[in-house]
Each structure stands twice: as structure tokens, then as C-alpha cells.
Amino acid sequence: MSSEPAPPGFELPLRLLLAFRTIIDELHERLAREGHPDLRPMHGFVFQAIGPHGTTAVELGRRLGVSKQAAGKTIDGLEQLGYVERGTDPADARRKVVRLTARGVDCLARSARIFDELRTQWSATLGEDHLRQLETGLRLLAPGDPFRLDTPRWFGGP
């Protein structure tokens, strides 16, 4: 068995949060340098949730775990920043399809590249095998779809 005493249980969640923030902060620092300075931390998740085929406010709200009104407001902001645009659905006049603009696609592609670069950095620090073991552990401990981020409600709370 391990001879060292186990660390207190509260360290692990704090490290998880700190590691998450470290990655996201680094991502947005780089994005800002590459021409996307006005993005908020959660916007990357929104882009991923919109996806390449576009979506609607209601569907986006479901994926993000927030109300359709909140999703609509988020879309308003992103539309003003030029990252998404609203179009009509010829098959259903009620729906207004939200799609990424060229600028939005550019940002999404840069995000993916930067995430990969950051993972490469981490791999160099820890060693690829150790990093994979870490990822495997996290998958075991926190299984499920990581995309349902109802963090706004979760963190801000009602």
C-alpha cells in the first residue's frame, strides 16, 4: 500500500476546478491574441452546442440546461458580436435557425487547435501515458456526456 498519508478529500475538487480554469483562461488568452478578444469563457461551449448544422433557441437551451429565454439572450449577444446569425427554416416558419458565421467557424476551429496544443503541452509535462491515465480516471469518476453544462444555473443558483 501507499505509505504516505492520503491528502485531505477537499483538495481534489479544488484542484479539478483550478485545472479547469487554468485551461480555459489560457484558451481565452490565446483566442484574444488571435483576434477574438470579446469572448466570454462559456462562449466556446455555446459554439460547440450550436454545432456545424445550426440549432434553435429552444434546442440550445435544452443542450445547455437553461431556459429558452436565457438561450435566446445568449444568442442575441453572440449575434451582436458577429459570431452567429439567425435564418429561417423553410420547413417550419416558427423556427429560427441559429448558425455560426464565418467568424464563428473561425473561432471554433482555433479553439479546437488551441485545445489540442494545450493537451500537447500537458502531455509534455506529465508524459503521454500519465496524461492518458488521468483522462481515463476522470472518465471513470465522472462518466456521462460532459456537454450538458447547466453551470449557469448550477453556479449562480436560483
Added chain:
Amino acid sequence: MSSEPAPPGFELPLRLLLAFRTIIDELHERLAREGHPDLRPMHGFVFQAIGPHGTTAVELGRRLGVSKQAAGKTIDGLEQLGYVERGTDPADARRKVVRLTARGVDCLARSARIFDELRTQWSATLGEDHLRQLETGLRLLAPGDPFRLDTPRWFGGP
């Protein structure tokens, strides 16, 4: 080297966030069952930041990375819930020292125990050695004091 292709870089941060939320949600579910149903996710961090010796609004704001006014409002809420109380400082009439009440201390002790229990669960799932390697990795990748959580400002943003 590893023969499997590396996972996309964006999976790691999502897993980190998901794992963090999994722990904190479980903590508050248990706390609610043990007589502390009205605590918000971040309140545990606030208790830790207050500490056993008490603190002031300004100092709490510094530790949490928020304004003294925001810290004051948080204290107001916790005071109404009966978790903290304000006293005077005989050495400095300006300061109003915030201390945990018996209820606050009880909650803090239960949190520490629950965190340890959750870590034990994780250790049983992953194996103690694997869990320690995970913790070691996180310390390497996200070093520093995990206690400066300016998450409110970070997440909500101005």
C-alpha cells in the same frame, strides 16, 4: 509509445469540470440530508475562507477575489441563515469580525468528513495508487493555491 490516438484536447477540460461538479453536487446532496439544505455550492468555500479565527468583509473579499461589498452581501446571507455572526474587534472599532456559529462549524466539519468519504469512494473505484497519481498530475498541471477562487467574477464576468 501509446498506440491509441490521443483524445481531442477539449475533452479534458470538460471532464475536469464535470468531475468537479459531480463531487460538489454529491457533497451538497449529503449536506442537505444532514440538516444543511439551504447552502449554495460556493458556501463551503466561503466557510473555508472565513476560517476558524474569523475574518472581516474586506479580508474575505480579498481571499475570494471579489469586492468588499460583494463579500459583505455574502456575509449578510450567511448571517440570515445562521451560519456566521458579526462581532466587534476591541482593538479596532472599525472592524466587524465575522465568525462561524456553532451551526457553521458543524457544517464545516461535516463537509470535511464528506469530502474524505467521497475521496475514499473514488479510491475504491480507481485504486489508491491511481488516484494519487491523478492528484499528483493535477498538482503539476495546476499548481498554486487553489483557494483563490474568483470564480464569480471569472464565470459571470462584468
Added chain:
DNA sequence: CCATATAGACAACGTCGTTGTCCATCTTAA
């Protein structure tokens, strides 16, 4: 002794979430 710094309270405001309501449109069943 007076100028400056600090602690705390109060007010105004912005952001972002919520619920409630209303309308247009699609779908389903009589």
C-alpha cells in the same frame, strides 16, 4: 494636530438567469 488610509454601509447600476404571458405556426384528431 491634521492629512491620509482603511473598514464598513448605502445606493445605483449591469449582467444574466428565472417565470409568466402572448402570439404565430405546426400537428393531430374528430
Added chain:
DNA sequence: TTAAGATGGACAACGACGTTGTCTATATGG
């Protein structure tokens, strides 16, 4: 075909929680 319900979206009102700005009381230092 038409009437009833379901669904997508917009508008308004509200609440939680952060911010900055201002004001007073108290310490501190030249």
C-alpha cells in the same frame, strides 16, 4: 376540413449577484 393542443419565439417583470461610487467613522503617521 376544421378545431384543439403542442411548440417556437418574443416581450416584460423580477431576483440573484456582481460591480463602482460615495459617505461616515476610526486608525495611523508626519
